[in-house]
Amino acid sequence: MAEAVARALREERHLVVEAGTGTGKTLGYLVPALLSGRRILVSTATRALQEQIARHDLPRLAHALDRPVDAALLKGRSNYVCDLRLMRLKAQPALAGGIEEAALHRVERWLGVTETGDRAECHDLPEAWPGWQEIVSTSETCIGSACEAHARCFVMKARARAEAAQIVIVNHHLFFADLALRTSAAGVLAGAAILAPYEAVIFDEAHTVEDLATHFFGHRLSSRSLEGLARDAQRFSERCPGGGRGLARAGERLLGRAQRFFEALPVGTGRWRLEPEALAAAGQDHEAVAEALSVLADLCAPVAEMGNEEAAALGRRALLAREALALFTLQPDPGLVYWAERRPRSLSLHASPIDVAEILRERLLADVPCVFTSATLSVAGRLDYFLGRIGLDPGSEVETRILDSPFDFSAQAALYLPEDLPPPGSGSHARAVAEETRELAELTLGRAFVLCTSLRNMAAIHRHLASASLPWPLYVQGEAPKAVLLDRFRAVPGILVATQSFWEGVDVPGDALSLVVIDKLPFQAPDDPVVAARIEYLGARGVSPFSAYQLPRAALALKQGFGRLIRSRRDRGIVTVCDARLRTRSYGRYFLETLPPCPSFHSRDALRTWWQGGGASTRLGADRCSSMPHNGS
Ligand code: SF4
Incomplete structure (x- = not known):
């Protein structure tokens, strides 16, 4: 290499x-x-x-x-404290409302010793602390060389190191x-x-x-970004040269109108496609937001002309937001798919390129x-x-x-494809996956990841496992930050039920992980707006979306999930995929050819013999199945 x-x-x-x-x-x-x-x-x-x-x-x-x-390490600016925003927040305590004071003090103590201002070094700060967003800059809020904290700015120092x-x-x-x-x-x-x-x-x-x-x-516009802009306008109004009553009112107006606009959009859950008619329903509210943004930009312009960089940055943000709003209303580009996403504290509009190759x-x-x-x-x-x-x-x-990996997968890993499982999506599938997990975990003494393809499956499988009185600790994604959860799992291995973010980039070498259970083949949801647009795009060009896009993408995802198991030459373990389509559909072979070659089993007894025999010595005992390139026999 x-x-x-x-x-x-x-x-x-x-x-x-x-x-x-x-x-x-x-x-x-x-x-x-x-x-x-x-x-x-x-x-x-x-x-x-x-x-x-x-x-x-x-x-x-x-x-x-x-x-x-x-060499130098450089991260995005949201990883570094913005001194200016922190100073302003402290100077206007009323605006720090909702920010947990103890965490803010922790950050200040850490700032007294850190040389980088990189959040990764502030170990005792909760991962999901919402106050962090208030003390970092964005490309729109940073005022660069006009900033009074520029000389000691962590972002600028990191960039200078990277530049050299x-x-x-x-x-x-x-x-x-x-x-x-x-x-x-x-x-x-x-x-x-x-x-x-x-x-x-x-x-x-x-x-x-x-x-x-x-x-x-792509392009984005979120309720959160408009709220942030409105709040920053209100903050700036308190120190705006020449008084900022107009700015304060403009910020307040934008806040109210943005809320009404996002509330008027068609209700959906998760991610859904935005048809032009959907925005037409919010037509008046959309125009009201556009007008509020124009007023804000107009109010900033004369202050910016006097050389005030902060006003210039606010004005630019307002104009960019107005442009983005128009983009979503007009939907002028056939190369983009327009969609919306609802998250717990925000609703965002997106325009994503359908084909990024070009x-x-x-x-x-x-x-x-x-x-x-x-x-x-x-x-x-x-x-x-x-x-x-x-x-x-x-x-x-x-x-x-x-x-190829230097690991001997044929001796270190086994693929188990249980028979008689209900089809994925059926009402009893989650219970069956939990039952398989419990049975297999008795072989491996817990030490298992259950990788799910959706939050819904994760919750259902976790619920069934939780009611099974397991003799091992049961962990579930979301109960603690990912790094903390992994540390707990490494310290006291049990069964960890998780979804997308644990399929890749997770490294648990050694005995702590001996079993990976995959609930079903990881096809992307075909009704996801970006996936659906790509399927249509390929279909319109006479290409089979299934074989050119959906199948290889799912095969790579399965390979990622499989890859969690064997992380060193000493690791040994079992991967089970609880999806009968691997055996019954013609495309099952494609998935199997993508995984590292290892013995595969359909019967738990044969698998137990392999596991208890140490793997390599019983490799010839793997089930025989003519369609299985993974068959070790
Ligand atoms: S230069 Fe930008 S990032 Fe640095 S302290 Fe000033 S505003 Fe914040």
Whole structure:
């Protein structure tokens, strides 16, 4: 891998490498990146991997190479305290209403010792503390060099360190936010960018690139962002030069009108498609919000002209929000799908690109050489699906590699496909999954993840397990922050029931995890607005959406879930998929060909023999089934 990465960087070509778990892929790209002498961004999907590279892998590498490593860690601005917002909040205690004081004091104490202002270092701050949003900046609220706290600003210092470093460890959120900004029409004109110029990008956890690009090349407008704008206008009115009574009223008016507008939208749950007629129903309220935004922008303009950067930033935000509002009302772009999402404290409108391949080709791949790597990029032994989704032509412009994991899956893992399960979606399926879990957990003494495809399944399976009086602790996603929950599980392994966020990026090596139960094949919901639009898009072009999109995407997701089990050469365990379609549908083979080869079983007795016999020695005892490439026999 290191040679392929070195060649790609030298020849300025794109490279796609699937590197199975345990191949040492991080060092496989860090070493050639360092030795290239070029300025390179390494981008990860998760902050956890970002931290691991910066705090663990790079220091190890510096030690091994016996030379300093010129690298910096950079996260999005919402990870760093904004000194200015914190100062203002403290100066106007009335506006800090609702913010838990004890947590605020904890932050202040920590600010006295931190050098980075990076939230990851403030260990005793609750993960979901809502006050954090009030003390961080956004690109719209930051007033840059006009800020009185600029010289000691954590965001600016982190960016300065990153600008000077040869290797910068960023995350996909930050990378695509920057790319979308710098390549947008307005960004090109204004020379806007977050990241200083770079010569190549290495994407780790690259299987998430399509989703992140979809998010950042789209548009959003949320009730929360309008409320934030209204609140900031009210705050600013108290210190606005020349008095800000008009601004205070404009903020209040915007708040009320935005609330009415979002309440007038058709009610939905989760994510739903926004048809133009849906917004027509909120027509008058929409115009009222647009007018309130114009008034706010007009009030800010004369103050901004006097050189007040804060007023200029407020005015820009109001105009951008008005533009976004018009975009959702007119829905002018057939390349976008318009949809809405309801979350506990916010309703947001989105316009997402249906196909990001062309966008990535024009705005990324044509510009810099890129290395894409992950443990899960190939389906049924081929990389074509991934290449196509991100805009790479399999024929010419890219070198590809599939590097197998050094782990012996045929000895370390078993796939169990229980027979006689009710079909997924039937009323009794959740109970049957819970029952399978309980039976299998007796073999593995708990130490199990139950990975669910929906919150509803998670709740139902958890409920059935909770009523089963298990002899092991039972954990469920949401009862504590993810990192805390994982620490608890590692300390006292039991059964952890979870959904999407535990399917990937979760590492529990060793004995703590010996069983992964997957409730059903992880097809995306076909009525999700973005998925539905992509299905229509492919169908209209004569391409089968099922085989070109839904099936490979689900196969990759299953491979991710399977990948939680074996994290080191010493790990051993069982994956069970409680979905009969793996055996009964013709596409089941496609899923099985995507998973690492290991023995598969249909009978629990045969599985028990394998487990109790230590795996490798009884491999020939695996069930015989002619359609199973996973059959170890
Ligand atoms: S420069 Fe921007 S981020 Fe930094 S303290 Fe000032 S407003 Fe906050």
